[in-house]
Amino acid sequence: MEDLMFFLITFVSIFIILLINYFIKKKKGTLKKSREFLLLRSKFNLSKKEMNEEKLGLVFVLVNSLIIAGVATITTIVSDDYIWQITIGFALLMIFIYLIYGLIGKVLCKRKKVNNGKYK
Numbered sequence: 001m002e003d004l005m006f007f008l009i010t011f012v013s014i015f016i017i018l019l020i021n022y023f024i025k026k027k028k029g030t031l032k033k034s035r036e037f038l039l040l041r042s043k044f045n046l047s048k049k050e051m052n053e054e055k056l057g058l059v060f061v062l063v064n065s066l067i068i069a070g071v072a073t074i075t076t077i078v079s080d081d082y083i084w085q086i087t088i089g090f091a092l093l094m095i096f097i098y099l100i101y102g103l104i105g106k107v108l109c110k111r112k113k114v115n116n117g118k119y120k
Contacts (some may be wrong), residue, residue: 003073011069026057036060036101042107043074050112059104067096 025031031053038048075089 003077006076007069007073010072011065014068015061015065018064022057022061026054027087031057035061039106040108044109046105046108046112056104063100063104067093067100070109071096 022031025034031037032048034057037051038051038057040051041048071089073094074092075085078085078088082090
């Protein structure tokens with residue numbers, strides 16, 4: 001039960017921080033230059049027109065909050081030394097980022113093909 005409370009508290013606090021950061025970037029107009037967008041553009045050859053920055057930015061806020069809170073919860077459950085917790089946390093972080101951003105990129109590519117008429 002306390003692990004669930006830790007996850008929820010971590011998720012909500014990280015979500016609020018990232019949401020504030022999102023609105024600041026949106027107001028400054030630097031949302032398109034974010035690392036998440038650059039990663040998706042370079043890896044999946046997506047153009048700026050194919051990505052709705054506002055909606056996708058909110059998805060990134062939610063996904064990043066889930067990744068950080070999940071990894072933090074899993075690493076606190078592991079009762080090894082701090083070195084092993086850091087190592088496991090870093091490995092899980094890289095795996096989750098790679099998998100989830102890959103999934104988002106594939107969904108955007110599929111949506112691009114549907115919009116271009118290849119699946120119609």
